[in-house]
Amino acid sequence: MRAITIAFALLCCGAPLAVVEAASPTVIDLTHTFDTNTIYWPTEPGFDLKKLDDGYTERGYYYAANRYDAPEHGGTHIDAPHHFSKPGQTVEQIPLDRLVGEAVCVDVTTPCSVDPDYLVTIDDLKQWEKTNNASLAEKIVLLNTGYAEHWPDRQKYLGTAEMGPAAVAKLHFPGLDPAAASWLCSARRIKAVGIDTASIDNGPSRMFQSHVNLFEHQVPALENVASMKDLPATGFRVFALPMKIAGGSGAPCRVVAVLEE
């Protein structure tokens, strides 16, 4: 930021116009690609890209264009509060202030490596604050379970590679404890939460209580976030920018981290 400020100051002072090297922040992509391997719920057909044009036209120029078709909830995406809350905000109603901001990364890879149904607890979160001498208040809170490293292996990532309604009972992956979801909203007033698994509730959940608890506070959830292995615990911003679907209960979301300069 300093380099940029100096550049602007020089320009504003009427110094001779020159190509000024602007400071480029380090930006880390936390997004999986959408393709035929993109993971959706076992009951959902996946992402479909239909090729419409691909080749040289009779006028001589090259032209490629496609059409896409997918459920809202799959790949790296946002759950809008309306997904599990009738009065909750839909995607286009989520304020940008919730999607852009100071962020933290809570490493829970160790417990998640031994318990595939691990639930991140209030104690984990309080311990993180103590260890890092930092507060979760008003942050975008990313939970690093390590499961992004399994993507796109459905067996390892979801606990089952089977498809269809019967596969839902075989889902195993970590999530956020419903009590911790409530605590993050009421005691820490977080902006948003993100996780590198298929759902903010863990695999065996049937009542999706963490979704319900977050969304009654209008706190959106990012799911299937990509690998957080290059993130520090603190000192970065997240920009989680979803496709602006009017009335959407969720949407594909490009999630990036910008490291402090």
Add this chain to the structure above:
Amino acid sequence: MRAITIAFALLCCGAPLAVVEAASPTVIDLTHTFDTNTIYWPTEPGFDLKKLDDGYTERGYYYAANRYDAPEHGGTHIDAPHHFSKPGQTVEQIPLDRLVGEAVCVDVTTPCSVDPDYLVTIDDLKQWEKTNNASLAEKIVLLNTGYAEHWPDRQKYLGTAEMGPAAVAKLHFPGLDPAAASWLCSARRIKAVGIDTASIDNGPSRMFQSHVNLFEHQVPALENVASMKDLPATGFRVFALPMKIAGGSGAPCRVVAVLEE
């Protein structure tokens, strides 16, 4: 940024943990919503959101979910270089460095208000640099034609509300002159360009030469950018984050501007 730096310094020095008020940057959304009114090319069917679930389940919780279906090129979206260049990058291959960076807004509303087919020229761009005592080099360059104010009125925005192949000959809206497209790439090495019309080439274009010229330099284009009326000429960053479609020639894109703090 200063307030945040001070906050981190305090925390790192082991000061007592406190809720630190982080500076919230001003973020301006430059994105139209995707809905039934979203403007696509006259030959394209538009955005379709299919409701899958919407109501209370037998277990007692509320649940809503949808499926979306659309062409890549419509609404606020990115054209990847591959759209008009066989060796050009597809959406997931565009480096984040091109999508995140210092940006400028070039006001061409006056000539566009009198000529619906106006082409932004090299002279316009050089004049902007002189007036603003700033360089376009290595910037994300946004062209404000004023046409975003017509959205979603197809007659005013596209020059015709008709649909189908015959309507293409009736398109009228401003664009970027192909010579200026080349100049921005070779003389100013811009990161990306954006415009608040349906295409970076103007309505009557049949050879799409600005697309071709930009994309041979791997410079992507943002189209149907929303109103820029609240943007300054300089002093902001753009985050243009597209849905990460593997092999995509384009994708819906959330475009935001972050004003300097």
